[in-house]
Amino acid sequence: MTDPINQQILLKSRPVGEPKERDFVFVETPIPEPGEGEILNRTIYLSLDPYMRGRMSDRESYAAPVELGSVMVGGTVSQVIKSNHPQFSTGDFVLGYDGWQTYGISKGETLRKLDPKQAPISYALGVTGMPGMTAYFALLDIGQPKAGETVVVSAASGAVGSVAGQIAKIKGCRVVGVAGSDSKCDYVVKELGFDACINRKTQDLSSDLKAACPDGIDVYFDNTAGPILEAVLQQINLGARIPLVGLISQYNAENAPPGPNLMPLLVKRALIQGFLVGDYQHRQAEFVKDVSEWLREGKLKYKEDVVERLDRAPHAFIGLLQGKNFGKLIVKVSDDPTR
């Protein structure tokens, strides 16, 4: 082993509003020894995702909060350093959930082996992992886009939104993104092939949405809730479908802000349905098959925003909730021997 110590970032206090760097603490501890049936992993990439804000809070949610003084949770791509598990060997690359630390112990049940020849190993935290699967099932199962329909996607340059919008294009829809800067909008239109993109910060959301969606909105892939959802509801078509995938706009709010007036749902017989990717684990194979093919054919593009070094994770995560990242945000925790 080259590193004598395990670097960890612990949750020190529950953030009030936006997380601050002082809500985290960086510590060094001995590298743990794997027990019977356990595996020791060296973290190569750590995924940073908006849902982590929920884990920092002790409000009721779909998962238990991180205990104060514990390592922050998170998806990781790692290399096996030492294995007492028959199915994993030293040198294997694995997708796991070791959290914000340089070394993690795993029991193997939740690990998935990665083949570096198939795709860059970091993709398992994005386009071929949880964010991609969220995009795939929320769009196709709840959104049910049909060719010729108009699909709007918020947080359109993000890990989930960029994949959702591209899948909607593959399905033959007109796709309009909403993103947080002109350069993100450029990327979404020119690189990812969306038909239009609205900068939510500088443009008039309602009138630009109307202009970009002359036939109304059939599907709204909602990563944000808040003002974008409100503007979209004014322009939904009969029988519109709104997968509610994230509420980024309010993750830092201390009190749950009011939502949109729901009259348009009644008038247009439309549907809003909450989505959590965990419910779709049993259908992972469908997703992996389609997405791998689309990536090979060049129909699906993917951008990463790579931050170097674990100690920068808190700062990068704070920026994520402010929309400062550009592409899927990951922390490169240690060398990636495959690149």
Next chain:
Amino acid sequence: MTDPINQQILLKSRPVGEPKERDFVFVETPIPEPGEGEILNRTIYLSLDPYMRGRMSDRESYAAPVELGSVMVGGTVSQVIKSNHPQFSTGDFVLGYDGWQTYGISKGETLRKLDPKQAPISYALGVTGMPGMTAYFALLDIGQPKAGETVVVSAASGAVGSVAGQIAKIKGCRVVGVAGSDSKCDYVVKELGFDACINRKTQDLSSDLKAACPDGIDVYFDNTAGPILEAVLQQINLGARIPLVGLISQYNAENAPPGPNLMPLLVKRALIQGFLVGDYQHRQAEFVKDVSEWLREGKLKYKEDVVERLDRAPHAFIGLLQGKNFGKLIVKVSDDPTR
């Protein structure tokens, strides 16, 4: 013809907030003569329903507004006085849409003949008509209640809510109503057989809902939106279904008030879907078959709140939006020869 004139109530001005009696005007006009293929009806019963508030406004909705100076629209049960239509004869009882007037001309396509031996003819405005059909399809198609689940119904003593709750009981659910007075709650529990009922005006909605729904809420049949929906969302179960059938709480609002925070939908992967009964016309037969049978078997009870005389319709309608009616509100416009 016994009456020399047609009494009509016209929409005089678009109400601001709560409708006032001065927004309507009572006029007397000659009885119209039916043309080729037309039918002249004498109105016996006029239905008053919350959706009419929407027709008084020129905001965008699912139907065009009533023009100022025109007869207010509304469902009617009438007797044919004179017919130039091969399928209708003098003396027939018919369900139509003649509006707030004592005589109406109809072309026949939208008329349905009523058999006074099957059920009181006024029921066609309620339990066997549009409100009953709303309850039936919104509950069964969107709500999909399963035996043993908990169903909450707002406006529980009303024309739609009372039928929705009773159907949920027939399907084996625990049913909890929310109504606007103790006497309505008594009726809902003792007469209609709901398991519990909460008086939204005097009880603590959240804590009483929690007490009445110890296993959480699986289906919320929403006639009101507003604070009841907000309280319900805090206690929905995984995969809950919320048919959004009415927004009575805000029909008088000049500006659309904010809705509930939608985080619980995401956390519980729940669904809110707007419903309009007009989409289900092609499935009317299913509804009529089931409901007629339940009425015959005494499984379904029905209460009418009958106001005498057309000129009292504005006052009665204003009260309807304030929850002053008790049971399905109808105006008895002229003698019912079947009772």
